[in-house]
Amino acid sequence: MKNNLGKRSLHLFFFLLSFLTLQAEDFTYTFKVDKPTPYVKEPILLTLDLNQTNHDIVLLFNFNIHQSEDYTFQRLDIQKTENYHDAKIHYVYLIYPLRSGDINITFDLIKKVTTDESLAYSFSGDRDNVKKLVTTDTQINLPPLQLRVKPLPEGTVLVGDFALTYDIKKHQANAYEPLPFQVSIKGKGYPPLVETLLPKEGNFTRFTEKPIVNSVATRGGTQNTVTYPMALSHSQSFTLSPIVLKAFDPKTAKSYTLEIPSQHFDIEKVDTQRLVDTVDAPDTVKEDWSWLNTLLGYVIAFFAGYITALSWKWSKKKRQKEDHPLIQKIRDCKDEKALLQVLIAADHTGFTSSIEKLEASLYGNGKINLNKVKQEAEENI
Known part of the structure; x- marks a missing residue:
């Protein structure tokens, strides 16, 4: 019976925490959080409303969330009224907790009080000589927002609802010829970034580049498309082991896997006989200056290609920007x-x-x- 009462009290505490309105001097503030007990890397929507109660003054605010290794955050929206005697501000943030256990999200809020006269005076300068607005600033000590973060199942690499696709252009190649290999992970959740997708076993050569990330934060979470460009090569035929990524969907509280099955590559070995020089001795050395013309041709071609590449890169960048x-x-x-x-x-x-x-x-x-x-x-x- 006591255990049940304790659980009910805990649930009530976090319910109240998810909707908290408090009174401060000259204004009220209301915190709302949609998930007070999330999983690690599960998106949380935090809103803050500031409403002026003392209408005899002009009230301004500066608000920020403190940086921390325990969470990441991103501001999605801010809405403000333009009535200086009835200030109303609505902030919306997307937060991801990065570890399990109790986490405190802390804030920085400064209340700035001024008068109509000071406000009018600050606008009296021209565009090149704007007069500074005089305010009386007060640091407001907001209570931290506490989250009780649930751990992920052991071995979880991705958090969210994702799908994986892969593209291997060919499975046959000559010795040491690169085999292009591309993997894309799409879906909603914490950005699906992993250090490497390729298994450690296998003595083939790995070529990797930085993943191409396209992430858009919304009120429902972060929509992601992450592409991993890679290539493999070997001097002989080899097999790439299966790639298995363990994922967890906080909405369903269930684990699942994203898999790439084992891949076999046939490599045509180099004929060593072709590499052996069949000539016993070189011809008699003769003075030949034709190499100089060849060298100059290479130098001219190199600089022409370099200048052309720079020009193309600049024009491409300009077109992309436009x-x-x-x-x-x-x-x-x-x-x-x-x-x-x-x-x-x-x-x-x-x-x-x-x-x-x-x-x-x-x-x-x-x-x-x-x-x-x-x-x-x-x-x-």
């Missing part, structure tokens, strides 16, 4: 608020400066030139 979907989205923005939403949704570290300028313009720190901010954002893509 074709980037964000370019048109940025150019289509008619005002600061629309541009701010586009840059936040893109979640690109290069947009930090542009986002700060837009927030300063919208919420009290100065005026900006919208076209210049657009240009800066495009250059950082």
